[in-house]
């Protein structure tokens with residue numbers, strides 16, 4: 001499964017990288033704090049030492065793709081101070097907002113990849129991630145734009161590789177066409193299992209949920225969020241499947 005590349009062999013990015021000019025305090029955080037927290041992808045073929053990214057031992061690593069202004073990521077990092085968090089977001093104004101929260105709250109357990117998460121996923125170690133959040137990802141509603149969506153067969157394959165056995169992938173969205181597209185892709189993915197047993201499982205947020213900016217906007221406009229929880233199947237099952245003909 002290949003991912004669309006442009007002639008310079010970088011992945012094609014359709015979102016925004018920059019909005020309004022940053023206020024001086026935010027710009028100073030980008031100049032001084034971001035370089036200390038920034039994740040650099042490993043050289044080709046190597047994988048990142050995730051535990052070594054954080055000042056002390058961590059109980060597990062969680063990944064948020066497209067953290068927007070970072071309020072969910074910063075709140076989760078406060079709720080789970082023993083975990084290490086990696087946030088990916090190419091929109092620098094969002095990165096600057098997260099940096100402000102990190103500074104205000106004195107958070108030491110967040111590292112930032114300020115680029116397209118698809119560039120980072122191949123550098124993460126196999127089974128290295130304990131939980132993945134993809135919240136209110138751009139739905140690209142027009143049919144001809146749907147291949148720009150973050151969740152695709154190719155990214156699911158990369159995510160499944162880097163998720164530990166039993167790790168959770170949480171997808172939230174208020175866009176029903178996007179949700180049905182995600183469900184279609186995920187339910188045919190052999191390494192992931194949807195956890196819903198009743199309607200409440202996808203209409204109610206998880207107990208430690210922190211509302212994101214996009215969710216607040218969706219609710220204000222009368223749209224109902226959907227929460228899809230998938231677990232990474234144990235790798236033993238894969239081996240059993242491969243050995244059965």
Ligand SMILES: C[S@@+](CC[C@H](N)C(=O)[O-])C[C@H]1O[C@@H](n2cnc3c(N)ncnc32)[C@H](O)[C@@H]1O
Pocket residue numbers: 015016065066067068069088089090091094115116117118135136137138150212213214215
């Ligand atoms: C609609 S916003 C939602 C932001 C936030 N999760 C929230 O709920 O408020 C989607 C965000 O995902 C980011 N994004 C989209 N594709 C991405 C990718 N491949 N890697 C990292 N971030 C991505 C965009 O830059 C944008 O900030």
